[in-house]
Amino acid sequence: MAGPGAYIFDLDGVVYHGRSIIPGAAEIIERLRAAGSRVVFLTNNATRTREDIAAKLDGMGIGCSAGDVISSAYAASLHILKQYGPSSFFPIGEQGLVTELERAGHTMSGQNVDCVVVGLDRQFTYDKLAAGLDNLRKGARFIATNTDAMLPTENDFLPGAGSMVAALAAASGVEPEVVGKPNRPIMDVLLREYGLKAGECTMVGDRLETDILAGNNVGMHTVLVLTGASRMEDIEDLGIRPDTILDSIADIG
Numbered sequence: 001m002a003g004p005g006a007y008i009f010d011l012d013g014v015v016y017h018g019r020s021i022i023p024g025a026a027e028i029i030e031r032l033r034a035a036g037s038r039v040v041f042l043t044n045n046a047t048r049t050r051e052d053i054a055a056k057l058d059g060m061g062i063g064c065s066a067g068d069v070i071s072s073a074y075a076a077s078l079h080i081l082k083q084y085g086p087s088s089f090f091p092i093g094e095q096g097l098v099t100e101l102e103r104a105g106h107t108m109s110g111q112n113v114d115c116v117v118v119g120l121d122r123q124f125t126y127d128k129l130a131a132g133l134d135n136l137r138k139g140a141r142f143i144a145t146n147t148d149a150m151l152p153t154e155n156d157f158l159p160g161a162g163s164m165v166a167a168l169a170a171a172s173g174v175e176p177e178v179v180g181k182p183n184r185p186i187m188d189v190l191l192r193e194y195g196l197k198a199g200e201c202t203m204v205g206d207r208l209e210t211d212i213l214a215g216n217n218v219g220m221h222t223v224l225v226l227t228g229a230s231r232m233e234d235i236e237d238l239g240i241r242p243d244t245i246l247d248s249i250a251d252i253g
């Protein structure tokens with residue numbers, strides 16, 4: 001495996017499954033850090049703050065602070081700031097999304113907003129969809145944290161942010177600007193935040209069409225681990241090729 005550089009880890013299916021850590025994850029991350037590698041966690045999850053995500057990892061025995069985490073909610077807040085400046089927003093999403101947006105200097109509002117920002121919202125309603133539509137019809141930008149169709153849970157799947165994004169896209173006829181993997185904005189935020197060059201980064205993910213595609217698109221070394229969403233046969237089916245395939249995060253190094 002390439003030299004110290006930086007290791008970018010997706011979370012679900014790579015570091016843990018729901019509440020259970022993947023065996024060997026904590027040891028590998030500690031070893032990479034001891035060898036001088038920067039370790040960053042990169043997740044499309046937009047329901048929690050970076051602090052919440054760091055606390056979960058910390059609780060699993062992986063030393064982590066908010067500064068080691070890039071979520072699609074955090075990336076959306078910085079992406080909007082860089083592209084459009086401080087903005088008013090209507091959220092279809094959970095508290096973690098609202099907190100990250102407000103912290104970056106954006107202001108939540110119900111009407112005549114600059115942006116409608118959509119992430120996973122487990123309290124999604126027809127009224128929220130109608131309010132999102134109303135704002136888009138009045139000229140708001142449509143920003144999606146991610147378009148993941150499903151959310152993996154411990155043993156099953158639930159509808160993901162992509163299903164809510166699709167509902168608003170269908171109602172409005174407007175295509176969203178998507179921040180999360182495999183799209184460019186979250187990767188640009190990551191590289192900018194840590195002053196990294198893509199060529200010195202190894203992207204480790206379990207999902208070809210988000211993690212591996214995102215890494216390939218920016219020129220990172222990509223590692224598919226087989227502990228999550230994608231299987232070997234998906235590589236041919238999707239035509240998305242990782243540089244390396246490993247059974248698990250425990251096989252890194």
Ligand SMILES: [Mg+2]
Pocket residue numbers: 010011012013014205206207228
């Ligand atoms: Mg994953």
